[in-house]
Structure formats: C-alpha cells, structure tokens
Amino acid sequence: MAEAIEARKAHTDGPAVWPWKIYDACGIWFWVVVFALVFSRLSPYFLNYRNFSNIFRQASIFAIMATGMTLVVISGGIDLSVGSVVSFTSAVLGVVWRDTENIYLALAAAMAVGIVTGIANGLLAGYCRMPPFIATFGLMSAGAGFAFALTPSSIGDFPAWFEKLGNDRIRILSHAVPVPVIIMFAVAVVFMLFLDARRFGLRIFAVGGNENGARMAGVNVPKLKLAIYTINGALASFAGIILCSRIRSSYPGIGLDMEMDVIASSVIGGASLVGGEGRIFGAVGGAVFICMIQNILNLMGVYPFMQKIVTGVFIVLAVFMNEFRSRRA
Amino acid sequence: MVTGSDEVIRLRDVRKGLYDLSGKTLNRGIPVLSDINFSLAKGEIHVLLGENGAGKSSLVKVICGAIEPDQGKVFIEGEEIPANDPGKALSSGVAIVSQEFSLCPNLTVAENIALGREQIGAGGFLDKKTMLAAAAAQLARLEASYIDPSRKVKRLPVAEQQLVEIAKALAAEPRVLILDEPTSALTDNQVDMLFKVVRLLKSGGVSMIYITHKLKEIFEIGDRVTVLRDGRTIRTIPVNEVADVGEMIQMMIGSKLENLFHKEACPVGDAALVVENLVGRPGDQAVDLVVRKGEIVGLAGIVGAGRTELARMIFGIDKYASGRVEVFGKTLPPGNPRAAIAAGMGFIPEDRKRQGIVPLMSVAENMCHVSARRLSWHGFVSIGKRRKLAADYVSRLKVAAASLGQEIRYLSGGNQQKVILGKWLSANSRLLIFDEPTRGIDVGAKSAIYRLMVDLARRGAAILMISSELQEIVGMSDRVFIMRNRGVVATLEGGSIAGDAILRYAMGGEELVRGS
Amino acid sequence: MATALKRILSFKEAPIVFLILVVALLCGVFVPNFLTAANLVNILSQSATVGIMAIGITLVIISGSGGIDLSAGSILGVSSIVMAMTIIPPELYRDTAAMLVLPNDYWVIFKALVFCMGVGMFCGFLNGAMVAWVGLPPFIATLAMMTAARGLAAYISAGIPTYGLPTSLVWVGQNSLWFVPVPVALMIALAVIVHIILTRTTYGMSLLAVGGNRETSRFCGMNVKGTLISVYVICGLFAAVGGVILSARSNQAHPDAGIGYELSAISAAVLGGTSMMGGSGGVLGAVLGAVFLSLIQNPINLLNIPVAYMKPIMGALIVIAVLLDQWRKKQSIGD
The missing domain is CATH 3.40.50.300 (P-loop containing nucleotide triphosphate hydrolases)
Structure with a gap:
C-alpha cells in the first residue's frame, strides 16, 4: 500500500511553475478566451457585446444546472435525471398555472418537482447504496414520462412579471445584462462559497476523495449525498422555471437530452467523474464554452447537423486537455 | 495498575467472518475474529500482537465502528455503542490511526485534520485561519512543523502522510487512541517523537491500543499485551511479566520457528x-x-x-x-x-485483491487465466479440461474451496494465494x-x-x-x-x-x- | 426449499424472469387479447432492435471501469442512413413523395450491409480508441460520439428520411421463418452466439477478467487495451445490425432513428442482471430485459393508455429490478 502511494506520488508531483499555475487557475476560461479570439477571425458578428450577452444568456440555464451537477460529480456521483426534471418542472408549472391561474402555487409546485426527485435520488444513491447512474437513470425515465403524461402540449400566457424574469435586461455599468445571466452568477457565487468556504463543501470533496476515510472521520455520508442530490434537483427545477420564463411557455419535451450537455459542462469545467475534483466557475465556463461553439457555428451558417459533430469533437478536446492538465500536475 | 473498574473499552464475544472492502461479511464460515473478549483500562497502553492476518486490524476496526461484527457487543465506558457507526465511536472519544489510507488525497493537510470537526467562524463559514493554525499546532506536537498544512495530501511523501494521519487522530483529543502500525513508514527520529507524545497522552489519562510488528517497541511503551492468533485471543499479560522476545514470538506463531x-x-x-x-x-x-x-x-x-x-x-x-x-x-x-x-516467468503480486485475483470469477476460472490458451481449441475453452486441470491443482495445493465453481472472493487469503500460485504452475512457469x-x-x-x-x-x-x-x-x-x-x-x-x-x-x- | 431458492437466486437472470412472469400473468388476467399467439410474437419482434443493441452494450458494461456506450442509438441512426443511401440512387433519394420499389440487386444490398456495419464498427472503434488509448472516461467519449454520429446521420441525409427499401431487405424485418419473425430469430441467434463467446471462449474469459479486475488481467498477460477496444467495436456492430432491423421493419431509414434506444438498451442490460461495476453479467439476461421492456409497453398499447405512462413505469421497474438484484446477491452469499 505504502509503495503504491509512493508510486502514485512519483507521477503526480511535478514542478509548479508560474505559467502552469495561471493556466491551472484559469481552467476552461483560458480556452474560452483563446477560442473567442480565434472565432472572432471567423465571423465579424462574433466578438461584440450583444452576441456575447446572448451566448451567456443561453449558457445561463445550463450553468445553473451544471452548478448542482458539479456538486454531485465532486462527490463521486452522477445525475442523469436533471433533463427530465426540467421537462417535468415545465409541465407542472404550465398545468398548475393553467388550472389555478395562481403563479405562486405553480412556482411552488414546479420547485417541488426537483426537490422530490432529488430526495428520491439521494435516498437511492445514499441510503440504498445503489450506483447513482442506475438510480438517477430510473428517475430520468420516470420524469420524462410524467411530463408528457401531464400535458403533451405547450402552455403559455404567463403573467408579465414572470416572463420578465427570463427576458429582461438590467443596466449594470452602462451595459444591459440579461436577468438570467445575473441569476446564473448569483447562483454560482453562492454555491462557490458553499463549496469552497463552508463545511458542507469540504465534506463533499472529502467524500469524493476517499469515501471511507470521510466516513471514518465522522461524516454522515448518506445524509450528505441526500443533501447533494436534493440541491441538484432543486437547481434543475429552478433552471427549468427560468427557461419557461425565457421562452414564455411550458413544454414537456423541453429538457430532452439536457443532462448530457450539463454533465459535459461540469466535466469540461474541470470536474472529474471519479470524484474529488471540480469547480463551480469551471462548470459555468464549460456551459459558456459549449454555447459559444454553437454560436459561432450558427454565425458561420454551418448546418445544424454539422454543429453536433463539431460540438462532440470539442467536448472530447476540452476533456482531453483537462486530463492532460491533471496528469501533468 | 490494571483493574476492571476503570475499563474504558470492553468487547464481549465478538465474531466476524471474512469481509469485503466495505465491511460487509462475505463468508461467516471463515472467521476473521472469533469469540474475542478484550478490555482496555483507563490510561494504559495495550499492545496487540499477532502475525499478519491474526485479526488485529479487524479487532480495532470493530471498536472504532468501521465494520459491524456478526455477533457480540462493544462497550465504551460501560455503554454499548451501535455497530457500524464511526461517527458515534468518534464522538465517544475513540480515534484511530488506521493502517489503511484514511486521508482524502485531494484535500489539504489542514482540511484533512479538521474533517469531521471543522472550525466554523463568523456566518457559518469555515475558519480557514484557525484550521491552519490548529493543524500546525498538532503537527508541532509531533515536531513535524516542516509539513505545510496548506499542501494537498497527495503531494506529500508517505512518511509525512503518516504523520498527518497521526496529527488528525490527535486533533480529536481522544480518550481512546488506536494506533495501527503507526511506525511502519516512519524514520527512527519520527518514532522517538511519536513515543514522546504517546507518553504525554498517557500521563494525561488517554488509553491506547497499539498495534506493531516491531517487538522492541512493546517493551518501550507497552503496559499490557494481548496476543492474537487466527482471529482468537491467545493470552493477555502485563508486559513486565514477558520474559523475552522469543516468548512472544512463540505465542504469536504457536509453533517452533524452525x-x-x-x-x-x-x-x-x-x-x-x-x-x-x-x-x-x-x-x-x-x-x-x-x-x-x-x-x-x-x-x-x-x-x-x-x-x-x-x-x-x-x-x-x-x-x-x-x-x-x-x-x-x-x-x-x-x-x-x-x-x-x-x-x-510468473508473478505472485503483493496486493492479492487488486492484482492477483478476479474476485467475481470462480476458483477454476482464476486458476486458468494464464493457461487458458493451452486449454482451448481455436479460442474455445474446454470446460472439461479446465475443470480437470483446476481440480488437479486444487487437490495438489490443498485449496479449501466449497467447489471449483465458487467465486474466489469467498475464499480465505491463504487459499486465494494458493489459487494464484496454481495459476502460474498450471502455465508451466x-x-x-x-x-x-x-x-x-x-x-x-x-x-x-x-x-x-x-x-x-x-x-x-x-x-x-x-x-x-x-x-x-x-x-x-x-x-x-x-x-x-x-x-x-x-x-x-x-x-x-x-x-x-x-x-x-x-x-x-x-x-x-x-x-x- | 431454502436451498432450492438459493440455487434459483444464484442465477443473475432470476429477477428478470420473475418480473416477466409476474407482468405476463397480470396482463393475461386483466388485459383482453393479451394472451394470443399473434400478440406474444408481436411483443418479441418489437424487442428485437433494443435486444440486439443490449447484447453489445452488455459487453461494454462488463468491460468495467465505468464502461458504457451512450452512442449506440446514434450509431444505429448513422449506419441505417449509410445503408439506405448505398442502396437508393442519389437522384431518387430526395424523392420522398413516392414509395420506391427498388429491384433486389443482391450485390448492392451486400455492399450496403457491409458499409452499414463498417460504419458501426468504425464508430465503435473510435469510442474504444478514445477510452483505451486516450484514457477518456467512457461516459464522455461515447457522449461525444452520440452527438457527433447523430449529427453525421442528419448531415449526410440532409435531415430527410427515406422510404422504400428492396423487398428482400424488408423481408428481414417483416417476415417469419416458420413462425418466428426474422428479427426475433436473429436476436436469439446473436444472443446465443455471444453467450457462447462470453462463457466458453478465451476471449470471453479475458473480457470478464478485464472487467472484473484490470490490474490482475495485466499481470496475467492479457491484452487489456485490445479487449477494451474490441467490445466497443462489437457494440457498434450490433447497433448497426439493430439499424438494419429497424429500417427493414419500418421500410425506411430515418436520421432520427434510434434516439433514446441506448438508454433502453442499457436498462435492458441492467434489468438482465449485468452489474454497472463491470466484470459480471450475461447477454441472455439483456435480451430478456429487452423483452420485458417491450412486454410492459404492450398492455399500454392494448388498453390505449397514453404512451407517456410507459416511461415512469419503466423507470420504477428498473429501480425495483436493481433492488431485487441487490437482495438476490445478499441471499445467495454462502455462510
């Protein structure tokens, strides 16, 4: 055992010289900047405030979800159900609003979707010790189905103030910043504080790094996992609500395949699927990175189909660069 | 100096079968611990002695709640503690320096030391300064101030990791401290330092269970010694009644060395x-x-x-x-x-579980991993030939298995080792x-x-x-x-x-x- | 009795067989027209595509260390498009108004099948290379392939489905050998072949060993990376075969064909007793899992229940199956 640790140390301990340190600190944001500069040569419409505020607004939904996903991934888990949660949240929001005309009740019910799903995930993964892939996979199927069972159609006509949530811009320093972007940064900052500056975050890292060691140090691992998955579910619902506000309607298929982009954002942002590593602002950067690539491809008039191929290649590249970083570091 | 009245820990009739990494019993038929009765008096240093696999580590794991015994009870200061709850054992004042790596490699030294009882400052945020200071203070007790508390554990050499493990246990201010081979990765100077701390703790009334393979350490710090063999307690005697090292080896091995x-x-x-x-x-x-x-x-x-x-x-x-x-x-x-x-050439590796066996596969399959090609016809395995060969080596090496189809993870360590040996012998290594x-x-x-x-x-x-x-x-x-x-x-x-x-x-x- | 139960529980297919029997029994009693030969055969043929994909995915999951193939559904899509485009002349391809009736040119059909499976295997090879040589987590590597292959399918077909395949190809999807539908016969044949490969060949043994303990396999001189790549190639191949069946059954090739199938196939594998931890599992169970998924869909169709309820039921049953499997393992431990 001791020799194994020694051997591991041998190829993890490298010189930490300053260019690498800065590169490590920037993480994916370094590549966001690099590619933004490269892309600006490809299209004259790319590098300007308006376009970037759109990229960020589009990324905000994924980023809010990726914030929760990052907690899950750091703890060594995965949550496939978030896309379905968004769909189901959207359907519940629409149906309750249509049937009661009470937006507050609708919002509460919509939030409850994510929280209940999260609790179920947490119970299965934490207390039943089921592999999270399977547990959340089961709930993923369930959520997507329930959404369509509830209503197969799109529902709109929300109150004006609710629609503003996703569409308004607020002037900050003479720039009009979309509200969802502000919300995204608020959520990211709050959870970054939770992750890096509070006991809760420390324990998530501990569980991801050495679950048994954390247990021996007195961390209640099942309870912690319950909390993590619940938060993740709640954030997914929250993102779903903002998405409904932005598109001014609810639709039960809205979250289809979202979980994949969200997990990809987290991993691109430096989270390791083995657990124990991850950053909130990295995940935000991951979401921005993906949306930025889709944006430039749109601007260049690349076929939507071709966009998928290119996005796939970039996901692999970004993860490979992370792997390379952690292998060297 | 030892009386029953001031005992802090008491184990009564504890049994535990072969278990896996998560502590779940795999096979009750192969006892790792059987009918263990053990007591720890207040302020004593109780040495556990025994060969590898005698059950020392399992015994302390039961005490600190890492594994759940199949039978029997654990009392801490007269109070029965629930099995399989390390948090409860910790809060009752039991801390362990485990032989297994219990640190989180992705966290810093200070975070590892604080984990489980983190210092909380204003607004419920982690008080990182106090955490660093507390970690530095614990490391200073071990005269290991050269370890930077803000470094990540995975970047430390093994000996320093071991010191961090000890510092982490000390930081819990335990009433019972379990040290499971704490010195195996340390230099002599570091060991001397550790012993100084151990004596200091003892004078402060802390009881300790000490596991070691270095026999001379027993005479240096031990009060009582319990010898374990094959999962049973053989004898408990005060250290000053032990004649010499030879007598202890005799008890451990149970037969003459030659x-x-x-x-x-x-x-x-x-x-x-x-x-x-x-x-x-x-x-x-x-x-x-x-x-x-x-x-x-x-x-x-x-x-x-x-x-x-x-x-x-x-x-x-x-x-x-x-x-x-x-x-x-x-x-x-x-x-x-x-x-x-x-x-x-053949290789019988050190880490049996991780490098020697495929736990989910049967005895026969594990036996034939290397010689598979020889036993096959155009890529098809002859089940008959495999059984015959496996049966041959099982009887030749006297492997105790319920059947050739039994999954190898249910076998005891010695029998697993024989199967691994058989694997190479059958391949003509x-x-x-x-x-x-x-x-x-x-x-x-x-x-x-x-x-x-x-x-x-x-x-x-x-x-x-x-x-x-x-x-x-x-x-x-x-x-x-x-x-x-x-x-x-x-x-x-x-x-x-x-x-x-x-x-x-x-x-x-x-x-x-x-x-x- | 207790030992008999223990013996039954020692089979990893026990929970899925139990679930199939329970659901079939309930349906037989409560659902009219369920227990007819035609309906039962229908259930089986509906399970064929997912069943065949599940065989490949089972091998990938067995290979361990998070082995998974999320791209199988997309590979199905791209390979069936490639097949259709090889058969159908370009000038006719965009002619979506009329159902084409193409002659049975066996050389062209053969070429189409080779291209189709070649594309499947090539995508699988890329997956395997990313996992084994580059060292990417399988989840990410195949996620990227899932996006890319779907994009490729839409790109080469310009997003347009095509109808009308040669009759001999449609025969594969819609006809029966004696009374067994060809897709079912194919699924059973492939399952039996792969089952034999998995349990009776040195390749199968090394796959189980690599999945069960990669380090040990290295020490035993096994070709770990080669084995890993091979399972992804096989999985790609089986996804392509699934694509052939699906196209033949529906007499069309659609760039969106097979969306979400990978998840059904993964469910089928897990329902069939394959452990997500790797190192253990069986393809017969995977096929039974696929049959089960199509079985629970059937009464929903017969009773005109909205399709949407299908997924929640599926999700709940997957969780139940895994809990049952955990319980089964606990029971079958020898004392």
Whole structure:
C-alpha cells in the first residue's frame, strides 16, 4: 500500500511553475478566451457585446444546472435525471398555472418537482447504496414520462412579471445584462462559497476523495449525498422555471437530452467523474464554452447537423486537455 | 495498575467472518475474529500482537465502528455503542490511526485534520485561519512543523502522510487512541517523537491500543499485551511479566520457528533470471541480479526501497530507462508481461485483491487465466479440461474451496494465494516472483506456502521472493539481495544471512551505529 | 426449499424472469387479447432492435471501469442512413413523395450491409480508441460520439428520411421463418452466439477478467487495451445490425432513428442482471430485459393508455429490478 502511494506520488508531483499555475487557475476560461479570439477571425458578428450577452444568456440555464451537477460529480456521483426534471418542472408549472391561474402555487409546485426527485435520488444513491447512474437513470425515465403524461402540449400566457424574469435586461455599468445571466452568477457565487468556504463543501470533496476515510472521520455520508442530490434537483427545477420564463411557455419535451450537455459542462469545467475534483466557475465556463461553439457555428451558417459533430469533437478536446492538465500536475 | 473498574473499552464475544472492502461479511464460515473478549483500562497502553492476518486490524476496526461484527457487543465506558457507526465511536472519544489510507488525497493537510470537526467562524463559514493554525499546532506536537498544512495530501511523501494521519487522530483529543502500525513508514527520529507524545497522552489519562510488528517497541511503551492468533485471543499479560522476545514470538506463531519453513538445500542449476544494469528512472542505481534454477533468492529492504518496482520492471508491468532482463537465456522486451510469461516467468503480486485475483470469477476460472490458451481449441475453452486441470491443482495445493465453481472472493487469503500460485504452475512457469507471499495469511497456510516453494525449488524452479518479514527472508533464502533507495546495497549468502545484518544494510547509515 | 431458492437466486437472470412472469400473468388476467399467439410474437419482434443493441452494450458494461456506450442509438441512426443511401440512387433519394420499389440487386444490398456495419464498427472503434488509448472516461467519449454520429446521420441525409427499401431487405424485418419473425430469430441467434463467446471462449474469459479486475488481467498477460477496444467495436456492430432491423421493419431509414434506444438498451442490460461495476453479467439476461421492456409497453398499447405512462413505469421497474438484484446477491452469499 505504502509503495503504491509512493508510486502514485512519483507521477503526480511535478514542478509548479508560474505559467502552469495561471493556466491551472484559469481552467476552461483560458480556452474560452483563446477560442473567442480565434472565432472572432471567423465571423465579424462574433466578438461584440450583444452576441456575447446572448451566448451567456443561453449558457445561463445550463450553468445553473451544471452548478448542482458539479456538486454531485465532486462527490463521486452522477445525475442523469436533471433533463427530465426540467421537462417535468415545465409541465407542472404550465398545468398548475393553467388550472389555478395562481403563479405562486405553480412556482411552488414546479420547485417541488426537483426537490422530490432529488430526495428520491439521494435516498437511492445514499441510503440504498445503489450506483447513482442506475438510480438517477430510473428517475430520468420516470420524469420524462410524467411530463408528457401531464400535458403533451405547450402552455403559455404567463403573467408579465414572470416572463420578465427570463427576458429582461438590467443596466449594470452602462451595459444591459440579461436577468438570467445575473441569476446564473448569483447562483454560482453562492454555491462557490458553499463549496469552497463552508463545511458542507469540504465534506463533499472529502467524500469524493476517499469515501471511507470521510466516513471514518465522522461524516454522515448518506445524509450528505441526500443533501447533494436534493440541491441538484432543486437547481434543475429552478433552471427549468427560468427557461419557461425565457421562452414564455411550458413544454414537456423541453429538457430532452439536457443532462448530457450539463454533465459535459461540469466535466469540461474541470470536474472529474471519479470524484474529488471540480469547480463551480469551471462548470459555468464549460456551459459558456459549449454555447459559444454553437454560436459561432450558427454565425458561420454551418448546418445544424454539422454543429453536433463539431460540438462532440470539442467536448472530447476540452476533456482531453483537462486530463492532460491533471496528469501533468 | 490494571483493574476492571476503570475499563474504558470492553468487547464481549465478538465474531466476524471474512469481509469485503466495505465491511460487509462475505463468508461467516471463515472467521476473521472469533469469540474475542478484550478490555482496555483507563490510561494504559495495550499492545496487540499477532502475525499478519491474526485479526488485529479487524479487532480495532470493530471498536472504532468501521465494520459491524456478526455477533457480540462493544462497550465504551460501560455503554454499548451501535455497530457500524464511526461517527458515534468518534464522538465517544475513540480515534484511530488506521493502517489503511484514511486521508482524502485531494484535500489539504489542514482540511484533512479538521474533517469531521471543522472550525466554523463568523456566518457559518469555515475558519480557514484557525484550521491552519490548529493543524500546525498538532503537527508541532509531533515536531513535524516542516509539513505545510496548506499542501494537498497527495503531494506529500508517505512518511509525512503518516504523520498527518497521526496529527488528525490527535486533533480529536481522544480518550481512546488506536494506533495501527503507526511506525511502519516512519524514520527512527519520527518514532522517538511519536513515543514522546504517546507518553504525554498517557500521563494525561488517554488509553491506547497499539498495534506493531516491531517487538522492541512493546517493551518501550507497552503496559499490557494481548496476543492474537487466527482471529482468537491467545493470552493477555502485563508486559513486565514477558520474559523475552522469543516468548512472544512463540505465542504469536504457536509453533517452533524452525518447523515453519521446511527449508532444504536443492541442487543449483543454470541461471534462470539475469538482470544487468537495470535502471528504472534516470538517476537510479543500476541493479544487477541473478537467480539460478533450484534457488530461492530473497529480496529484502524496508518499505519504499524499490523492491516491488524492480520486480514489476523485470516482469514487464512497468518500463525501465535502460538495462537488460534475460530469462532462461532469452532477452525480454521491456514493458511486455506477455513476453515474460511466454518465457516462463510468473508473478505472485503483493496486493492479492487488486492484482492477483478476479474476485467475481470462480476458483477454476482464476486458476486458468494464464493457461487458458493451452486449454482451448481455436479460442474455445474446454470446460472439461479446465475443470480437470483446476481440480488437479486444487487437490495438489490443498485449496479449501466449497467447489471449483465458487467465486474466489469467498475464499480465505491463504487459499486465494494458493489459487494464484496454481495459476502460474498450471502455465508451466519455472521462474516465479513472490511479492510478500504470506502477507495476511494464517500460520497453517503460511507453512503450506513455504512447503510448496521448497518443493518447487527442488524440482528446478527458480524463485525470487520479496518479503518484509525478516524471519521469512532468513528462513527461506539461499541468497539475499538487500535494497535501499532503489538500488541493491548488499548480497548475503549461506551462513551470513542473518536478521541483524539484513536490517543493518536495509536501514543504512545511522541505524548501523545504533546496532539494532 | 431454502436451498432450492438459493440455487434459483444464484442465477443473475432470476429477477428478470420473475418480473416477466409476474407482468405476463397480470396482463393475461386483466388485459383482453393479451394472451394470443399473434400478440406474444408481436411483443418479441418489437424487442428485437433494443435486444440486439443490449447484447453489445452488455459487453461494454462488463468491460468495467465505468464502461458504457451512450452512442449506440446514434450509431444505429448513422449506419441505417449509410445503408439506405448505398442502396437508393442519389437522384431518387430526395424523392420522398413516392414509395420506391427498388429491384433486389443482391450485390448492392451486400455492399450496403457491409458499409452499414463498417460504419458501426468504425464508430465503435473510435469510442474504444478514445477510452483505451486516450484514457477518456467512457461516459464522455461515447457522449461525444452520440452527438457527433447523430449529427453525421442528419448531415449526410440532409435531415430527410427515406422510404422504400428492396423487398428482400424488408423481408428481414417483416417476415417469419416458420413462425418466428426474422428479427426475433436473429436476436436469439446473436444472443446465443455471444453467450457462447462470453462463457466458453478465451476471449470471453479475458473480457470478464478485464472487467472484473484490470490490474490482475495485466499481470496475467492479457491484452487489456485490445479487449477494451474490441467490445466497443462489437457494440457498434450490433447497433448497426439493430439499424438494419429497424429500417427493414419500418421500410425506411430515418436520421432520427434510434434516439433514446441506448438508454433502453442499457436498462435492458441492467434489468438482465449485468452489474454497472463491470466484470459480471450475461447477454441472455439483456435480451430478456429487452423483452420485458417491450412486454410492459404492450398492455399500454392494448388498453390505449397514453404512451407517456410507459416511461415512469419503466423507470420504477428498473429501480425495483436493481433492488431485487441487490437482495438476490445478499441471499445467495454462502455462510
């Protein structure tokens, strides 16, 4: 055992010289900047405030979800159900609003979707010790189905103030910043504080790094996992609500395949699927990175189909660069 | 000094069967602990003594709630504690320095020390300054202030990680401190420091359970000693009533030393393994080594001396910078275990669970992993041939298994080891590398393994044996290579093979003066 | 009795067989027209595509260390498009108004099948290379392939489905050998072949060993990376075969064909007793899992229950199946 640790140390301990340190600190944001500069040569419409505020607004939904996903991934888990949660949240929001005309009740019910799903995930993964892939996979199927069972159609006509949530811009320093972007940064900052500056975050890292060691140090691992998955579910619902506000309607298929982009954002942002590593602002950067690539491809008039191929290649590249970083570091 | 009235811990009739990594019992039929009764008095240092696999670590794991006993109860200060709840044991004042790596490699030293009782400051945020200061204070107690509390644990060398583990346990201000082989990775100076702290804690009324393989440490700090063998408590006596080291070894092993090894001289033939100028990483010393047919060659050294690394390079698991490995006259390409196996080499690795067996597969399947191709017809495995071959080796090696189809993870360590050996024998390996062949194996199986090794040598096989157990090296080897700092520092032969000489070379410099 | 139960529980297919029997029994009693030969045969043929994909995915999951193939559904899509485009002349391809009736040119059909499976295997090879050589987590590598292959399918077909395949190809999807539908016969044949490969060949043994313990396999001189790549190639191949069946059954090739199938196939594998931890599992169970998924869909169709309820039921049953499997393992431990 001791020799194994020694051997591991041998190829993890490298010189930490300053260019690498800065590169490590920037993480994916370094590549966001690099590619933004490269892309600006490809299209004259790319590098300007308006376009970037759109990229960020589009990324905000994924980023809010990726914030929760990052907690899950750091703890060594995965949550496939978030896309379905968004769909189901959207359907519940629409149906309750249509049937009661009470937006507050609708919002509460919509939030409850994510929280209940999260609790179920947490119970299965934490207390039943089921592999999270399977547990959340089961709930993923369930959520997507329930959404369509509830209503197969799109529902709109929300109150004006609710629609503003996703569409308004607020002037900050003479720039009009979309509200969802502000919300995204608020959520990211709050959870970054939770992750890096509070006991809760420390324990998530501990569980991801050495679950048994954390247990021996007195961390209640099942309870912690319950909390993590619940938060993740709640954030997914929250993102779903903002998405409904932005598109001014609810639709039960809205979250289809979202979980994949969200997990990809987290991993691109430096989270390791083995657990124990991850950053909130990295995940935000991951979401921005993906949306930025889709944006430039749109601007260049690349076929939507071709966009998928290119996005796939970039996901692999970004993860490979992370792997390379952690292998060297 | 020891009376029943002020006992802090009491174990009553504790039993535990073979268990897996998560502590879940796999097989009640193979007891790891049986009918354990144990008590720890207030302020005493109670030494647990026993061979590898005697059940010492399992016993302390039961106490600190890491594993749940199948039967029996644990009391802390008269109060029964719920099984399998490390948090409860911790809050009752039990802390452990575990033999298993219990730190989180991705966290810093300070975070690891604080984990579970983090210092919370204003607004419920972590008080990182206090955390760092508290960690520094604990490290200072061990005179290990040179360890930076803000470094990540994965970047520390093993000895420093071990000190962090100890500091973490001390930080809990425990009333009962369990030390499971805390000194195996430490230098002598660090050990002295640890003992100073241990004595200080003792005078403060802290009770301690101390597990060690270094017998002289018992006389240095122990009050009482309990000897375990094959999962049973053999005897508990005050240390000052123990006559000498020999008596303790006698109790641990249960039979005379000489009977254990069955060593005999075998006719020595041509060279089976020749290693010339092997350099692992640039800057290492070049290693030269020869093993002849009919020989058992020991490879001694302390943990971290580079023995396993050398063996892995010889076998082709890892690549090397330069040098040459020749097996039965054939030069092997580096980094290719298939070539090594084809040339007749076999490897019985140190970490059985992770490198030796495929836990979910049956005894027969595990037995035939290497010889599968020989047993097959155009890629199809002949189930009949496999059964026949496995049955042959199961009976020849006296493997105790319910059936050939039983999953190997349900077997005891010794029987797993026999299956791994059978795997290589059935593939006609004539040059075998044993890495810690008897680690975690009970005495009976140990003796059987030794008998098999001698038998192999008699029939012309060549054996390279890595071992951290001095008795094993001394008892089994025809020649001994001693490694230090990734190089061979000495070779002993025949009558000159003696425990103290090996230790002297293995430890190097200052230990030589101390004459341990 | 207790030992008989223990013996039954020692089979990893026990929970899925139990679930199939329970659901079939309930349906037989409560659902009219369920227990007819035609309906039962229908259930089986509906399970064929997912069943065949599940065989490949089972091998990938067995290979361990998070082995998974999320791209199988997309590979199905791209390979069936490639097949259709090889058969159908370009000038006719965009002619979506009329159902084409193409002659049975066996050389062209053969070429189409080779291209189709070649594309499947090539995508699988890329997956395997990313996992084994580059060292990417399988989840990410195949996720990227899932996106890319779907994009490729849409790109080469310009997003347009095509109808009308040669009759001999449609025969594969819609006809029966004696009374067994060809897709079912194919699924059973492939399952039996792969089952034999998995349990009776040195390749199968090394796959189980690599999945059960990668380190040990290295020490035993097995070709770990080669084995890993091979399972992804096989999985790609089986996804392509699934694509052939799906196209033949529906007499069309659609760039969106097979969306979400990988998840059904993964469910089928897990329902069939394959452990996500790797190192253990069986393809017969996977096929039974696929049959089960199509079985629970059937009464929903017969009773005109909205399709949407299908997924929640599926999700709940997957969780139940895994809990049952955990319980089964606990029971079958020898004392």
